[in-house]
Amino acid sequence: MVVYSCAWVGRQAAVAALVLCGCPALAERASPAQIAQVTPAVLAEPRMIDPPALYLGARAGQPFLEERAHLMDAVIAAEDRQPDLARALTDLAEFFFAHAMAPEGLSVLSAVRGEGVPLAHALRARAFELALGLIDERRRPLTDRAAALLGPGHDGWPDQPLFLALSHIRDGSCTEAGPLLARAVARLARFPSPVRARVLPGLLECAIQTGQWRLARDLAASFDDYPELKGGAAYYYLLGSVAETVDKPLAAFDSYAHVISGRDVWAHRARRALVSLGLRRDALSTGEAIQLLELESEMWRGDDSSGEVLDELASLQVIAGRKVEAIETYGLLVSRRAGTPQAAAAHQKARALIEDLYRKGSEGEISLGDFMADHTRISRYFRFTQGFALASEMFADTFRKAGATKVAAEEYATTHDYLTAAQDLGITTAEEGQLARLKVKEAETLLAGGQFEALGTLLLQPITLSDPDLKRRFDLVSARYFDETGQSAELLADTDERGETTQILRLRALARFERGDWAPAATAYGRLHAREGSALPLPDAIRYLLAAHRSGDNARAAELAETFPSLTELPGWAEIARGLTEPAPALLPLREETARARIDKAQQTLDSLPETGNLN
Structure with missing residues (x-):
């Protein structure tokens, strides 16, 4: 109510x-x-006011340049006065519409706005804005004020059936346009010839699809009245479409083939139809169809149909077993149709293929050489996606396991950098800990490959590691780096050994031992012994014993000599142990020299032992 x-x-x-x-x-x-x-x-509720009916009478034609100059002079003369300016601008837009020049007309009408424009002029401008929008080959969305004229509030407007039918055809909905076609065609007869030539092919196609054969026949016959339509690509494409409908494939093939060299949308559709017909009738092999669609993907770009071509091409490539090519094609579709539903669907299809490819590569089903070549081809399209970052990490893991540390380290770094950039740009979001994991893996790989210069540069970078396991792994790399490069001071700086791994404790104890810091070395080996117990490797046990002795802690040295059973297996150990644990009298220099000789012998024994401790 x-x-x-x-x-x-x-x-x-x-x-x-x-x-x-x-x-x-x-x-x-x-x-x-x-x-x-x-x-x-x-x-009663007051009815919405309709725009005036367009082209109630024949429009007088003048030479193009002369008429345009006259209309533009009127716009200049109107200055900012209303309604003079609105009338002059709308007259100029009508001129452009009469010549089917939609972009120019829409540009002019964008200036007919504001509270000062009288209602009658505003309605006329809206009507032409709708008409121009519907014949615009750029297929841009209608303005809100133009689209409103297609609503039920204006169902009494005489031009609405025509424009509503054109709107449905533009949206690809012939089912909706079908009931309106007869009235639309009747109304179209009032409009200028260039406009009729622009919309007739769409009306004919819709008549064919909805089975209105009498109307379709009349529309096809009218093509002879327009030079741009007579014998053109639209005519032959639609003729081929009718032949397919009545199961005349040879006639359809002839019609499509007649216009395949054309450059307009109808020639493009004829080439696509030819490929589809050839596949359905087994007249084309999958490989031949792929070649034709590859060519078409370069000839036609920029609209939904171009995206459909790429999607069909990728599907055929998958069928032919050319999955890497299909991934590239999907990547091309994502690039060319960015931000569209087509691109989103292509990305999902590509992701499934990528996951399968990289799984096979990681499991050895693909040779490393082929895997690298495939990765190089694919990566240029998907580098900025989080999903591909996971695949790239898998690629690097595979080469790291194979010993190709340089390739793996570079891939970890590249993946990290692209993912960081994508996250900064708001393109994607990395998984929690993903960036840190890539850096730790890069550091581990550089260490394994002996690339100490690059590793040193990486260690200087600020890296936030919230995961305890990643932090332990990174600290171990740092310790190994300082040890390998002789930077024992850096290895021992600012240490808090309570949470360190066994390997780091061992490296730091060794660094203190080699620096001659006997008491700290003994303390460090004591922590290592407390961690490993009787499993402490023999070289560490000997260093522990020597560090305790050289720090003057003979009691501990004596205890250690009895603690490690493996020491007793060394040749002459009993004599060495007595020399280490029994202090020589100060008045007997010869015995002191003998003790020193025994210590040196223990050191020589240590040096001759194989390294049984695994520091990796």
């Missing part, structure tokens, strides 16, 4: 009273029933 304000009802009642007062006799003779019939009409 509609609720009206008291003021509005009062105004309508006043209007009714004025009408009756203007006709006193009518007022006197009117019965209550008659008055009741008048009241709903007076109180």
